[in-house]
Amino acid sequence: MYKYLLIVNDIEQQLEQGQFKAGQKLPSIRDLSLQYACNKSTVIRAFTLLESRHLIYSIPQSGYYAVQQRGASLQLPENRVLDFSSAAPDPELFPYLDFKHCVDKAFDMYKNELFIYGTPQGLPSLLRLLCKHLANYQVFTKPEHIHITSGVQQALAILALMPFPNKKRGILMEQPSYHLFIQLVESYQLPVHGIHRSPQGDIDLNHLEHLFRTEDIKLFYTMPRFHNPLGCSYSEPTKKAIAKLAKRYDVYIVEDDYLADLELDSKSDPIYTYDSSHVIYLKSYAKILFPGLRVGVAVLPQALSDVFRTYKKVADIDSPMLSQAALEIYIQSGMFERRKHAIRDAYSKRLEQLHRSLHSYNEDSYIVASPSQSGVHTHIVLPPHLPIKVLLERLHKKQVLIQNLTPNYLPSFEPLPLMNLSITRVSEDRIDRGVSLIANEIKHLLKQGRRV
Template sequence: MHKYAELMNDIEQKLEGGEFRAGQKLPSIREMADRYGCSKSTVIRAYTDLEKRHLIYSIPQSGYYAVVKKSGDAMRPDSSFINFASAAPDPNVFPYLDFQHCINKAIDMYKYELFSYGTPQGLPSLVKVLSKLLANYQVFAQPDSIFVTSGVQQALSILAGMPFPNGKKTVLIEQPGYYLFIKLLEMRDIPVIGIKRTASGIDLDELETLFRTKDIKMFYTTPRFHNPLGTSYQEDDKKAIVRLAERYDVYVAEDDYLADLENDTKSDPLYAYGSSRVIYLKSFSKIIFPGLRVGAAVLPPDLRSTFGWHKRLTDIDSSMLSQAALEIYIQSGMFERRKQRIHDTYHRRLQVLNRSLPSGTTWTAFSTLMSMLVSIHIWNFQMASLLVRCMTV
């Protein structure tokens, strides 16, 4: 991580944690430069950015001071309580001020363009930015293959209902899996088949049998950081899934919603092993905030025209204001700094959960326990919170 980002994250955490109290003078520029081993200009840049976001203020010839908290801050969620029942980011670290700045900047830059109809594919300048961003996840996609959606949920809704070139009708899903997608399939009477997923993954022989004998048009999967199991596929399994999809003419919808939390630089998405049958889905809800409702779908050539037409009939376009603000958020470097901060937040949550588990419990055992709860139909997302509380008794 760059010194500038390290400095910004540390100061923000100290402000939120109360180490720098309201009205307290912050260390001098020289002191901070010595402490972090960086130049004075780096400290000045960090302080200036924090001042623009109204987290600190300056007094000429005196220094920088922490801003007094607004009365509304008392309504924010209790940061001492960790809700393990939700996969949403911690509301206490939502980038409110950063994104407010990006929204204001977007209005200044694009003016009337944001308040007229856009295109089904998305804001052209954002699509180009996403093409470069996705390369960081080993998803090398040309702009014409990327569609901006109102979250991954909209992309899944369109994919589930639109016809595919293979002429098949049935959707294959992992069990357990994303419950909102399951409810969507049930509500729209879309044929669906399940394949069991455990802490060890899925049975590839069973997958091949289903691909060969059933009318499977699309296999929806979460290869890494599966919810609720928390496990990821091994690289050999990813490659095997792609090979089977190509052999039996099945499309794979890869939901990579937590790609930003991946530590293993050698862990690639399914898309990296063959893009002709893989639909790559990326959400920004879990890394920024859920209310943003912006996602991205990378589509094979033979799906783009149909997907674009169905998206136009669904909502014409996704929020242009959100798209423009996200573009600025990424271009300015705020997104990279945000990734590091949310990564640190989840790391602290993981440490708390590890301390809460009984001595000797492994993550494999924990995931297996959740699989058992699913199999006897008593698991739901709220059970996670109850389970952790029980473990601490």
């Protein structure tokens, strides 16, 4: 095992065991480099990975601190962390006892299947159930077109690497986009292109058509609903236009519908509804269940299914059978639907509070994005001359965590002056305090700039 991974594993275990409390300072880089007999860059690499998982956070010229120990309540004292950076689900809202019941029942019902290799495509009974379940999202398909993956991330990795019937190689993605997918295509040195998505969530369809027509693009990766990090959604005419262009120019759309369960508008359909022949539909169950469950769903056109199945089998033989069996029972019992409504309502109230606070403290210091009824995040547009890096550092010192959006852009794209705000890790009664701190720091930096 690489030394930095050993450090990561040890610190993760200490966090889980409660050896570091929320807000407690971790050992210094120098101390850990001596403890593990490695150079400082190895420790920094470990800390960077832990920070990307939102397990720790850094304060410049101070050190690294624990975000939250496992099982700790998010109702922290007022002087503790306000985490607007994470889109990870709120543990306070998740059904541990219900799901434990489903896991126990899965052991009883599938005791024979759990201890043998399954199928690369997924548990057959779950595939049949998902056909009915996905119809609730206007995704009508057959079991042979559904593939269970170890999270949406695995599906993206397979799609990025596998050959497509259009014989093209390039990948097109919105800017900004999902930072881990950007890292993936860069790591494999795949040909990649970007297209701007405005702060309002719009896309230039003429430019999209130009790229489809002139570039060697096999797939276009998009988040039409509750885009991360913008938080906005495409209109129905835009989704229809994208589907039409994909079919005309033989480009496959990879539709990441990771927050489909939070949608309040029953008339909002995925792009898949308008053309299933050139759309790959991805859905995650992490936001409604647990990130550790690692169950994702990929619905593929017939032309891609066989190749995808082969690549997945080479990658991991099959996805965890226990997770699949438990998910099947959880959906079939009606627990999933009940929990979905509870989480959606809670997040909707938080998002409403966030927008109220943003408008309340704004004195023309920033532009608030158009409110969304649901989702988990929104954004504000900052003045272009405001030093965002300095702002994030000042907020960190006040234990307000904000995501750095630079990794959400390809190197060839200049990041927009945006601040993303997620509500999953901040309780409704603490959102106003967090926004007041953010607004005050923005005003402070603007005054400093005017004096200079």
